[in-house]
Amino acid sequence: CGGCDWQHADLVAQRRGKAEVVADALRRFGGVEVAVEVEAVPVEAAPVEAGADVGPRSAAPDDGLGWRTRMRFAVTAEGVIGLRASRSHQVVATPDCRIAHPLVAAALAGRRFVGAESVEVAASPSTGQVSVAVRGDAGGDERSGRTDLGTPTGHLGAGDRPLQGGPVVEEVAGRRFTVGPDAFWQIHPRAPEVLVGAVRTALRARPGETALDLYAGAGLFAAFLAADVGPLGRVVAMESDPAAVNAAAENLADLPQVSLRGVRVTPATVRGLLGGGPAAGGLDIAVLDPPRSGVGAEVMTALLSYRPRAVAYVACDPVALARDLAVAAQSGYELVSLRAFDLFPMTHHVECVALLAPSAATSEVTLP
Template sequence: MVGTRAEVEVGPIAHGGFCVARLDGRAVFVRHSLPGERVVIEVTEGATGDTFWRADAVEVLSASPDRVPAPCPYAGPDACGGCDFQHVSRGRQRSLKGEVVSEQLRRLAGLDVAVTVEQVPGDDEGLRWRTRQRYVERPDGGKAMRKHRSHELVPVDECLLEAPHGPRHVAMGIDFEVADGGFWQVHPGAPDALVEAVLGVLDPQPGESALDLYAGVGLFARFLQDRVGESGRVVAVEGDRRASRLSITNAPGIEATAGDVGEVLAASYDGAFDLVVLDPPREGAKRTVVEQVVARTPRAVAYVACDPAALARDVAIFAEHGYALVSLRAFDVFPMTHHVECVALLAPR
């Protein structure tokens, strides 16, 4: 019941920024805790008949050695809900994220993969990296953030994740044009890290053909085109028409089509492609798109994923069609939060 307090032993990390504890046989998803701690929880969501409850750790009775003071005064129970891991040392944040990715691959794809989450340059000890920051404006003109899973506001002076400058649309030393409000990675180190990872696993060769799906403004298409050269071919498919138009500007020489990825693939580009880049939204590519991809018999697929559960579900679908997970890299481009970005290589068995 909401407001109930109890002592619990905290169990493993789970996907979503919380750890799992047990209370009277019921799973409790506990924020602001760490595996192995003994804490007092306060239930924030749940009723008597529910199979699980949500709770905050409001008192730490036995602390993990990885617990640190939160740098932000607005982090913690009953405060701003933007950060999950301000109370966790930087190294342990990354290892927790790796455990989550491994657990999702094991549970949803039946794979046993050890995952190391790599630090990327461009933040200040996990702070000052968010180049696009939105606040809620209070009636008095001040700034606020929302509480976790709530519309309730927390007045703030500033968010410590906010970068000292706005987005710089640069990757590998090249400027990209992005529409106002258009998508671009918010961590300044993310574009270079992801491009290097994708090119590293695909190893594009002159004359090859590549299909860049959910291509945005052409981040990957630009560098694929450079590698395959004039004798090669790069096709970029993107749902947002503004971004699709800009991809032609940002990646001269590519072919660009705007439209739903599944619908475009069902109607066109049905020949074979050597390489595919998949960078879907948080919900993943899903079965229809995965099956369209494998129908084009690529020698390699680079899957860029911001949600490990969606990645694992799609990896399992690829496996049904003879494509195995060959390698996986993970990047800490969202420090202090539970989010993690992965680049997976899938190839025919």
């Protein structure tokens, strides 16, 4: 299919290539020279076979396969799941996609979806839950459903066809998140834990601080920042997708220091939330995790006018990140550190976490 566009290269070459792409984008569009290393993120869940009891988990090899936990498959005329050929609408039967997580493979093994338009699978290796949403008119018993495949006693027996699609529970660093099939969630099983760790390490939130989580999704970063700023701190989370807002409302309900706003991030909504700037309580730190298009000049400028002491930017598009860094430089912010993670092996995609802070010259001016 057209998905794994770098599978002809070995993993070392893939990561070296991604590092070059990120460094090149930062140089050409961001005006910054950075040495980039792409960190490997091995999948650690053990393979699970349909119908088999799940034993203790063992570390999987770092082969760049079996990692993708959320997949949308097309369906062939024969009802076999498939993916689109490169630059084409043609559906290629892919019952054994090699980057699919074993939980995804187990949920679909031996199944046919004659008449369906698509089959969407969301698997949670941390809890073993799998949701299978069938769109279109699949005959027989092939309806949407959710099941538990990876719990210590869980199994998918011959008669255990899921009954209806629904949210899955994901566990990250001991905290549980419920995520419906329509809300955004990272597709590499270790991405939430790795990105949360990188963001927390970069921001070093202090008790009592005010934090902003823009493009908050199901509340992943807001939940951990809330723990870091503590009950006397404040986290404002902004997200526009109703499905994600509903998920975040549930996932953050036990954290009174979080204010969740179901709005589009725009200069006006950012200013509306933060009010009269530092005099209105100020902003200490922010995490930005925008879609591929990036944050954009207007929102970057509005946000940085509140002079946060640190901003963690989680980026799935290095060019968009670089453009936003160039805008940040005009507001007196500089790139302090950059980490890049190989969360999409076999593809050209790469995830970065950049730390921005007021540049040394600007800091001198603003120091009391």
